[in-house]
Amino acid sequence: SQQGEEDPQALSIQEGENATMNCSYKTSINNLQWYRQNSGRGLVHLILIRSNEREKHSGRLRVTLDTSKKSSSLLITASRAADTASYFCATDEDAYGGSQGNLIFGKGTKLSVKP
């Protein structure tokens, strides 16, 4: 079943601008992760935020998590043309205090950064 839903589906910005992508999910989670996929390639893990965390930073990336709203956002600051890719959120659903054992991925946001 599809848990994460990214918004918007596509985003086009100029180099140097910030890009914000959102993810909503439906059930309780252990953690939420963001991945990046260049066209025709595998996914690369960007950042993980646990259910008891509210914000996390990694370089130009900032992720927030609001478990009351069941939503997360990924902010890429000072975007570059090389940031052009699809970005996916994925959730590890909480199953009776443990893990379901597999991530549930959203459909992704396609980001295009124009030089």
Place this chain on the structure above:
Amino acid sequence: SQTIHQWPATLVQPVGSPLSLECTVEGTSNPNLYWYRQAAGRGLQLLFYSVGIGQISSEVPQNLSASRPQDRQFILSSKKLLLSDSGFYLCAWSRRGGRLDTQYFGPGTRLTVL
């Protein structure tokens, strides 16, 4: 360091032909292994996952099957391909544990069924 390999990178097969895609992981032991399919412009659909040799869980009914003959080898198969099997197939691994952390993906196999 850990690496994950998939082959072939691309494959064009006629309808009704068999399929075998292979995935191997190096540099880790007892990984969880996963097969995903990604249709054009879409998200990832989990097909199979495995927590150990010979242990396969299927997420969706289909004409595909998976096997794990060795700890770090995961194979996706079909006896007769359908047009709808076309897509981008991704293998991934993660560390075993009660809390699921990062999944590490292979480069993928682009399958076109004609």
